[in-house]
Amino acid sequence: MNTEKKKLLIELYGEHTKHYVAVDCVIFGYVDGELKLLLYPRSFEPEKGNWSLLGGFVQENESADEAAARILKKTTGLGHIFMEQVSAFADPNRDEAARVISIGYYALIRIDEHDEEKIKEFGAEWFPFGKRPKLIFDHDEITEKALTKLQQKAGYQLVGPELLSEMFTLTQLRRLYEAIFQRTFDPGNFRKKVLSLEVLKRSNKKDSTESKKGAFFFSYIHEKAQEKDIGRIIKT
Amino acid sequence: MNTEKKKLLIELYGEHTKHYVAVDCVIFGYVDGELKLLLYPRSFEPEKGNWSLLGGFVQENESADEAAARILKKTTGLGHIFMEQVSAFADPNRDEAARVISIGYYALIRIDEHDEEKIKEFGAEWFPFGKRPKLIFDHDEITEKALTKLQQKAGYQLVGPELLSEMFTLTQLRRLYEAIFQRTFDPGNFRKKVLSLEVLKRSNKKDSTESKKGAFFFSYIHEKAQEKDIGRIIKT
């Protein structure tokens, strides 16, 4: 298409309204048997100082995925993080200052690996999911939808590797699942189910901090896990 | 918040780029044992004349849901239609003429109820899902994601009422499910499964067009169906 023509088209589209488009990130972490949420005090009016999701505007030449990754990198120091889009939120009154259409994301990060300095610099804090403060605008709604999406994902694929460290015991993995699904799982049955997927490799190291006997550390076999369709793990 | 302050904020947001935001609708219908898709020839450049999803821009004071409903109403004459958001599509190069962020939706409509005149007026046509033409931009991707979402929904809730007429036989419902999931279901097992949900009411009328014996018409008990969590119907 030549420039002349392109100019014409832009004029054609031009009769329509343009909108601010932002991304808002629900950042999940996990530590001490609890699912956590990384929240930020909003740095400008309106709602300045109140807790909000990590957000930012989508710029000229980046996709929403790229915008979310850029903002996450800038504020946590982490790249190559698992992220997934939740949905778009486009109520014209969702942001009281101006119309901003937001695309919601959730991210899973290993709390022990992030850059604490950077997080402090922005005043961010980790909250237990169940004890999070009220958030600004529709961020509570975004957060709840994000948890639902996370549960869906965790129901079909093991989410251990994204939230735990490289090596973990099956009890740690079970507690993570208990945190995500807000229910308990039978230790024996959970172990059998998870091992039957054949995506975990047992190391010869043991963790002795959580029990007298000591529990073997497992790690994720990434290649095997890629093979699609390991089927439903948790029935909801 | 006073106007003075508000003005200031808008200026604050103002440093960021604004974007065109559109909605694109994957319109599913069902007739003659086939899942159908309603497609439109694009009315302006670029890609003028090529097949595309039904789309339109999100205006100043409407949500994306409202925009989708408005556009659907305008082009099919139908209101109160089941619609669900698929996801946002925000690749900066997805539309070759200008950057347009699109929010994808899918809709389920009863083919026999729509306004045929209106559809003709726009040159739209129904295509069997499996024999649809190549679509413009990323509309094929939107379409595939929409089918996945539809399958997810149909796996947990009966989608009969949205796509069939008020009264339907269990065989008709089964064929609809076979079309959605692109596989066959055992007639006996499907019947038992569906009836066990207790959301269908048998009428005393029979349909005699499809078999010698005649099959009872069923209708949907809307109140019962609203009760959340009828559980997984189809395991995928």
Next chain:
DNA sequence: TCAAAAGTGTTGCTATTACACCCATGG
């Protein structure tokens, strides 16, 4: 009368649940 769909019943298998029980060991 018989093909073809409607509708019911039976059977075998698999996945899930609940729970019993042994193991190892730090306090």
Next chain:
DNA sequence: CCATGGGTGTAATAGCAACACTTTTGA
């Protein structure tokens, strides 16, 4: 030496898939 989590085994059950079989009636 015993309480605690690690780890294995098992019996009861529920859900599902496969398919046999019976009913009805128009062509």
